[in-house]
Every structure is written in structure tokens, then in C-alpha cells.
Amino acid sequence: MSDDYFGGREPWIPEHGYVLTVTPERFEELENDRFPTGGCSQGIREIPRALLRKGMLCFICTRRGQIAYVARSVVRYSSESGKDRLDIWNLEALPEPVSISAIKKRLKGKQAWRARKALDGGHISASAFEAVMNALRDIDQNAFAVANSLVDRTTGSPDPTLTSGRMNWAYQRDAVVTSLEIAGIPKNHLHIAPQVTDDSVEGVRSIFDSEEQMTTIEDLAILQDLDAGGEGWEYIKRQRYPAKLFVYNETKLTVILANKMPIEHQLGVDLIYVNETLKAAVFVQYKMFRGVDGEDGYRPEKNLAREIDRMDALAASLATAGHDESCDGYRFGSDPFFMKFCKKLLTHQDSGHVPGMYVPLSFWKRLIKSPAAKGRNRGTVVYPETFQRRYFTPTHFIDMVGRGWIGTTCMQTDLIVPYLKAAIEGKKTVVLAVQSPVLPPSEDGGEPKRLPRVRKVMYPGRRKRFEVI
CATH class of the missing domain: 3.10.590 (ph1033 like fold)
Incomplete structure (x- = not known):
């Protein structure tokens, strides 16, 4: 194959x-x-x-x-x-x-x-x-x-121009597709082209601008369950950012694209995935290898240090939540921050997410200080092979997030509202995906009853390797 x-x-x-x-x-x-x-x-x-x-x-x-x-x-x-x-x-x-x-x-x-x-x-x-x-x-x-x-003699189209608008479109779409896969929602529910021309992104603020069913945050009932978590949610609900609601069986996923600047002027996108059912959140920073096959590697840009400082500030706030002794709050590690390194970001044409490597931020900090990340001129550069086998594939990452094995603890999740407010007020695009169960109304008109969790097959007819809930 x-x-x-x-x-x-x-x-x-x-x-x-x-x-x-x-x-x-x-x-x-x-x-x-x-x-x-x-x-x-x-x-x-x-x-x-x-x-x-x-x-x-x-x-x-x-x-x-x-x-x-x-x-x-x-x-x-x-x-x-x-x-x-x-x-x-x-x-x-x-x-x-x-x-x-x-x-x-x-x-x-x-x-x-x-x-x-x-x-x-x-x-x-x-x-x-x-x-x-x-x-x-x-x-x-x-x-x-x-x-x-296996021999391909076709000339092929030249590599697309590397513009911030094209990159931001690709980042947004991949973040949304990843959120759908984590929630167990078929990715064909999203009808967004993987790539766009420079002309088509002119004046576009998000990938949902072309969606007829695009809605604004104040129309979303999903945030009602989160109101008890803090008054900070009220600020987010007042903003008119593009968002879309996906419903599949017992799962309801709301994706919010918080854009404060035109898409062509934005430099990147963070994915914030909140699993409301398991009370866990993960944060993903996207980076791209340069070159046809990533052979030019990734060299940390100037704003990476500022991005890491913001993550460290949030980590310091999360540390004040204390140690979560509950089974629901158990996580493999204490680092909810990840970096995804992608190849083929601007030539990817498939309906799924862009293949890439996920590494925890804490591991990245060690890696860039090691000899493996030093180039010929002693500069910092990493290539796909620099990570060897020390990374998570998209399949591994999606499965662990979907099962609540990684991310913030239950106690820490209650503290993330101030960060989300600050991120949406900033000048970067932040993709916030919130997964919640769909609750049917009770017969007596009281509180809705929670459905038992049902294991679903993401790809019917295909032999299962990982089962995502």
C-alpha cells in the first residue's frame, strides 16, 4: 500500500x-x-x-x-x-x-x-x-x-508561495480536523478545502467564513454548562468570533476560531482542545519543517521564545491548582502543552489532518539544548530524524487526548478560563474546541439524564488499531 x-x-x-x-x-x-x-x-x-x-x-x-x-x-x-x-x-x-x-x-x-x-x-x-x-x-x-x-516524471505545480494567510488557513483546518478526530466525529462533516489560493484568502478571517451555517459564540448553547466554571466565560460569549457546532451521536463539538486580525496578517494558530466530559485540556503549537521533505528542518523563529513564555505563565498558574488525587484527574504527565511539527503543510490535499510529529513542550526544551539540535554552524535546527522515535504520531496523540490520558487535570481545567480570555484578546488565532455530550431532556422535564458512554468506531469497515471513545 x-x-x-x-x-x-x-x-x-x-x-x-x-x-x-x-x-x-x-x-x-x-x-x-x-x-x-x-x-x-x-x-x-x-x-x-x-x-x-x-x-x-x-x-x-x-x-x-x-x-x-x-x-x-x-x-x-x-x-x-x-x-x-x-x-x-x-x-x-x-x-x-x-x-x-x-x-x-x-x-x-x-x-x-x-x-x-x-x-x-x-x-x-x-x-x-x-x-x-x-x-x-x-x-x-x-x-x-x-x-x-513509483517513478514520477510529472513536472508538478511549483511549491505555493509561503504566505501567512495560506499557512494560517492550513493550520486552522488541521486543528479543526484534529478536534473532530479526537471527539470521534467523522472528518467528512467538515467541508473545507485543505488548500486555497492567495486570492481566495484575501479578506477572509477564518476557514468558517464560507460556511452557511457559521454562527457566533453567543448563539452556542454548549457554553451554558461552562458558565459555572467562572465569570470569564461571559466575556468569551460576548465576542462575535466565527464558530461551528458539530453533533454526532452522543457528542457535541464546538470549534471557535478567535480571530483578531485579518487572516493574511496572522502568523500562526494554537489549538486548545477542551474535553468537557473528562475535564481535560491540551494546547498545541504548530511548527513547519522547511523543504520538500523537511530536509531544511525547523529553525526556531524569534517569537517562539515569547510563545513559550506565555505557555510557562499558564503552567505556573495551573500549578497552583494543587495535586489532583481523583481517578478522573489522573494524567500520564504534568505537561499539557505540545508542539506539532508538520511537513507538506502547503501541499497537503487529503481530507484528513496533516501528518506530523507531536512532542511535549517539556521534551522540546530539553531537545533544543542537546547536541542533536545543533547545526553545522552551531545554530539551533531540528529535522524529522532529530526526534528519532521520540514523538507521538497523530493517531497516538488523538487516542490519548480522547481518553483523557494527557492534558490538564480536573482541578487545573477549572483555572484555564482566564488564559482563554487572554488568548482571545491577543493578536494570534486561537482555535478553541470544546467537546461535550449531547444530553436528551428527561421525561419529567427536570435535569437531563447523562447517556452512558458508547464506544464508537471512527472508521467503519477498517480493521481497528486504536479505538477512540
């Missing part, structure tokens, strides 16, 4: 190849690693330095002498350990395994001897790679079609 996490929409024309032989057990491990992000890695012996960052069509053998899979691959960075890391993605199974000996017999041309040697394992040079592809086409048209489908 193809995966576009590393960007299958850009032209990809490999001039080299690589023959990788792994045991069936190791291949299963690679498949498991590939599930969260779409990519996996395998240690290989060093390749020539001139081949760094050059795409190679990878022929994978799980049984010696037979090619069973093909994939895109690349070695991005040099190694000092005697081994390089081969990054693999867009893995495809061949209709039938192809015998390497059969390919060797069909090799033609002056470089046939070089191709025969390369097929024993390792790097396939440019001239030998062409001979291998021609031989594969001669002996198995179906296998060649699968391998050739």
Missing part, C-alpha cells in the same frame, strides 16, 4: 537502485514501523557520499534470490558509525516474486557485468540500474509496471 507521508506528489525520478535483503521477521518489523508515519528505516553499509539525498528504487528480498517488494528509498545524511540509514517509503508488493537469477540472465549491454554484481546486494549504479529495469520489463511486465509506478 502506498504512503504519501514523504510526498509522493513531487517528481521522483531515481537514477540508482538498491537491493536490500532482510529476513521475514525483520520485514514485519519494518512494516510495523511504517504504520504510524508511512516510512521506515534500515541500517545498511555505507554508500558513496555522492549518493546522499539521491532517490534510489529499492528492491527488497525477504527470501534470498527473490525480489518480493519495491519501494522508494534514500540515504539523507552521512554516518560515522560505519553504517548508513536507508529511509524507505511508498512500499509496494510485486504481483509475484521475481527471481534474481532470471533477471541476471536477461541483462544486456556493456554494463551487464556490473548489474549482475549489484544484484547480489547493495547499491546499483546508474548505468547498471537501467539494465536491471530493462531486464525486469522483459521477464515480467506486471512486476515492471509496479516498479515503474
